Amino acid sequence: MARQFKEISPNAPVADRLTNWFENRIPTAFEAYKIHMSEYYAPKNFNIWYFFGALSMLVLVIQIVTGIFLVMHYKPDATLAFASVEYIMRDVPWGWLVRYMHSTGASAFFVVVYLHMFRGLIYGSYRKPRELVWLFGCAIFLVLMAEAFMGYLLPWGQMSYWGAQVIVNLFSAIPFIGPDLALLIRGDYVVGDATLNRFFSFHVIAVPLVLLGLVVAHLLALHDVGSNNPDGVEIKGPNAPRDAKGNPLDGIPFHPYYTVHDIMGVGVFLLVFSAIVFFAPEAGGYFLEYNNFIPADPLKTPAHIAPVWYFTPFYSMLRAITGEMMYVLIACVLVGAFLGAFKSKLPNILKVAVVGAAVVLSAMMLAIDAKFWGVVVMGGAVIILFFLPWLDNCEVKSIRYRPDWQLYMYGIFVLNFVVLGYLGVQPPSPLGERVSQVGTLFYFGFFLLMPWWSQIGQTKPVPDRVTFTAH
Amino acid sequence: MKKYILALITALSLSGAAHASGSEGIAWDKAPVNTNDLTSLQNGAKLFVNYCLNCHSAAYMRFNRLQDIGLTTEQIKDNLLFTTDKVGDTMKAAIDPKQAKDWFGGNPPDLTLIARSRAGHQGSGADYLYTYLRTYYVDDTKATGWNNLAFPNVGMPHVLWELQGKRRPVFDTKQEHGHEVNVFKGWEQVTPGSMSPLQYDQNIGDLVNFLQWMGEPAQKSRVQIGVWVMLFLLIFTFIAWRLNAAYWKDIK
Numbered sequence: 001m002a003r004q005f006k007e008i009s010p011n012a013p014v015a016d017r018l019t020n021w022f023e024n025r026i027p028t029a030f031e032a033y034k035i036h037m038s039e040y041y042a043p044k045n046f047n048i049w050y051f052f053g054a055l056s057m058l059v060l061v062i063q064i065v066t067g068i069f070l071v072m073h074y075k076p077d078a079t080l081a082f083a084s085v086e087y088i089m090r091d092v093p094w095g096w097l098v099r100y101m102h103s104t105g106a107s108a109f110f111v112v113v114y115l116h117m118f119r120g121l122i123y124g125s126y127r128k129p130r131e132l133v134w135l136f137g138c139a140i141f142l143v144l145m146a147e148a149f150m151g152y153l154l155p156w157g158q159m160s161y162w163g164a165q166v167i168v169n170l171f172s173a174i175p176f177i178g179p180d181l182a183l184l185i186r187g188d189y190v191v192g193d194a195t196l197n198r199f200f201s202f203h204v205i206a207v208p209l210v211l212l213g214l215v216v217a218h219l220l221a222l223h224d225v226g227s228n229n230p231d232g233v234e235i236k237g238p239n240a241p242r243d244a245k246g247n248p249l250d251g252i253p254f255h256p257y258y259t260v261h262d263i264m265g266v267g268v269f270l271l272v273f274s275a276i277v278f279f280a281p282e283a284g285g286y287f288l289e290y291n292n293f294i295p296a297d298p299l300k301t302p303a304h305i306a307p308v309w310y311f312t313p314f315y316s317m318l319r320a321i322t323g324e325m326m327y328v329l330i331a332c333v334l335v336g337a338f339l340g341a342f343k344s345k346l347p348n349i350l351k352v353a354v355v356g357a358a359v360v361l362s363a364m365m366l367a368i369d370a371k372f373w374g375v376v377v378m379g380g381a382v383i384i385l386f387f388l389p390w391l392d393n394c395e396v397k398s399i400r401y402r403p404d405w406q407l408y409m410y411g412i413f414v415l416n417f418v419v420l421g422y423l424g425v426q427p428p429s430p431l432g433e434r435v436s437q438v439g440t441l442f443y444f445g446f447f448l449l450m451p452w453w454s455q456i457g458q459t460k461p462v463p464d465r466v467t468f469t470a471h
Numbered sequence: 472m473k474k475y476i477l478a479l480i481t482a483l484s485l486s487g488a489a490h491a492s493g494s495e496g497i498a499w500d501k502a503p504v505n506t507n508d509l510t511s512l513q514n515g516a517k518l519f520v521n522y523c524l525n526c527h528s529a530a531y532m533r534f535n536r537l538q539d540i541g542l543t544t545e546q547i548k549d550n551l552l553f554t555t556d557k558v559g560d561t562m563k564a565a566i567d568p569k570q571a572k573d574w575f576g577g578n579p580p581d582l583t584l585i586a587r588s589r590a591g592h593q594g595s596g597a598d599y600l601y602t603y604l605r606t607y608y609v610d611d612t613k614a615t616g617w618n619n620l621a622f623p624n625v626g627m628p629h630v631l632w633e634l635q636g637k638r639r640p641v642f643d644t645k646q647e648h649g650h651e652v653n654v655f656k657g658w659e660q661v662t663p664g665s666m667s668p669l670q671y672d673q674n675i676g677d678l679v680n681f682l683q684w685m686g687e688p689a690q691k692s693r694v695q696i697g698v699w700v701m702l703f704l705l706i707f708t709f710i711a712w713r714l715n716a717a718y719w720k721d722i723k
Contacts, residue, residue: 044722083530083531086531086583086584087531089687089689090531090532090533090536090688090689091533096687096689096693097693097696100693252722256718257718257719257722260711260714260715260718260719261715261718261719263711263714263715264708264711264712264714264715266711267704267707267708267711267712268708270704270707270708271701271704271705271708274697274700274701274704275697275701277697278693278694278696278697278698278700278701279694279697281693282587282590285590285591290587290588290589290590290591290596291588292588293584293587293588293686294580294584294588295581470719470720470722470723
């Protein structure tokens with residue numbers, strides 16, 4: 001599709017002529033700038049929760065740039081890896097800064113991504129027509145977990161080694177293919193040099209490529225359907241008010257209004273980030289675990305192996321699935337299937353099929369080791385997020401107009417997630433096990449029962465326009 | 472609702488406490504760490520090279536990095552290096568690893584990062600080391616003749632015993648939940664050392680201070696640079712805030 005060649009007066013200023021020269025030769029770039037920046041209309045009522053999308057982009061850039069410099073000095077070799085990290089920390093000029101930025105960046109990534117996801121959760125940003133934005137986002141989260149897990153092996157400390165050993169061994173719990181799959185991931189019968197090399201390769205090139213692709217897809221989909229906002233009001237809907245040029249009255253161009261707004265957020269974020277990098281890079285053993293300052297030793301298992309904090313809610317759910325807990329889960333499956341079959345308006349044949357499937361599943365849950373179901377539950381806890389757009393039956397999107405009691409529901413969900421995270425850091429204890437079992441049931445109950453509970457209660461009237469008070 | 476949350480928090484903190492009391496060794500003393508005190512660091516470096524480096528290495532630490540704690544290359548060469556070492560070398564142990572394994576049943580760990588790796592919920596790694604190096608006691612049931620309160624059944628003998636002298640801990644027996652429990656009460660000096668207890672504590676403080684510094688030689692410049700970065704970011708954020716306000720003032 002050829003575009004009209006734009007002529008410009010030879011007497012125009014140099015800058016204008018230069019711009020014109022480029023615009024005639026790569027018009028796509030200029031259109032992209034308009035579509036995604038200067039003419040992308042975003043709702044003007046964004047609040048503090050809307051900083052975290054831009055901030056996760058910033059952290060991604062920090063991780064890529066610091067990562068490039070780390071790779072210049074790091075040695076992916078089991079006999080050299082640990083020493084090369086200490087070499088970076090001691091002998092490479094500014095190496096300590098680059099390394100601390102990268103290690104703090106990993107945790108910061110999860111902080112901003114968790115907050116970003118929570119924003120989507122409470123304002124219903126996953127709902128029609130933004131399902132794909134949410135799905136790409138969930139995929140980013142999943143890929144980010146893989147990226148962080150593989151990156152954590154690279155310093156080759158005790159926790160790197162044994163954390164990887166524990167997590168890769170989980171795959172061997174899968175019936176039939178498990179042991180071979182674990183072998184394929186490790187490249188050896190134990191975590192070793194082969195594992196380190198393949199994790200390095202995945203961490204520095206394969207997974208980041210996927211991550212970047214998904215981020216592009218996430219943003220393209222977002223800019224096609226437009227951003228949601230704290231009111232859940234569609235500013236670009238068919239009945240939304242527009243000005244004479246057809247631009248939404250409740251929207252403002254992303255650039256300059258939100259670029260300048262996000263720069264302010266970047267300042268605050270960097271203050272917190274730098275405070276950790278410069279004054280507490282270990283963050284009390286949560287960002288850099290103490291045990292990881294001991295080189296990996298395949299013959300010495302640490303007394304207490306804990307994943308880094310951002311995985312601990314899911315790790316808790318894994319540990320919660322004991323033999324006892326299986327009976328509770330089987331009861332849940334059977335009760336759920338019977339209730340579903342009787343309450344639904346399915347044809348009889350399908351009702352029988354649902355109950356039959358539940359019975360077969362229960363039999364499998366009895367036959368296969370609880371360890372495998374623990375892995376299923378841990379994976380399911382992430383996968384279930386993908387289904388959120390089709391689980392929510394509430395009339396309104398935003399928490400602002402949902403029934404009051406649902407606010408408490410979301411509050412307990414957050415508290416539950418934090419408690420699960422805390423328990424995942426702690427060594428196993430009988431009480432902790434019980435609490436994490438209840439927490440696991442609540443986590444899954446929150447999502448699986450959402451089609452039912454999200455309809456309960458009186459919603460509040462949603463305004464026609466976004467609520468906005470001038471600054 | 473609040474009641475349940477409180478109950479949950481109490482239960483969780485109790486489970487944490489149960490874990491703390493289950494760990495080995497006595498409570499850790501607070502180490503007098505000040506990595507800006509060059510005299511202390513230099514004394515610590517001297518003790519480290521004279522007493523620790525025979526068996527332990529500091530394989531990621533270069534001798535010439537000691538310039539950061541105020542020593543000149545000449546001073547390092549004359550006082551701290553073995554004759555065969557070069558000033559740009561890392562600190563290797565004098566002992567042959569094979570012999571070490573025969574004598575102690577294992578290789579003495581590298582000490583470069585010991586102050587970072589030994590931290591835990593009981594305190595910093597320096598706190599642990601400060602307690603550990605001051606709680607050796609004679610114990611004839613052990614092969615080395617030594618035992619330790621912070622590290623029960625430790626493999627390392629009391630290398631600094633000539634400085635501290637021989638000591639024995641005194642315990643009180645107490646009834647706790649129907650069990651007899653030994654509670655550490657204090658020390659009984661068996662033979663005197665060449666240093667007074669106060670001198671010994673000060674010297675161990677210096678040694679631990681050095682180990683703390685060696686764990687991360689950049690820690691001082693890290694903090695110094697950090698202050699400037701924070702100041703810059705405060706100004707940056709202030710300007711960004713005002714700029715944002717200037718753009719947004721017309722948005723109604």
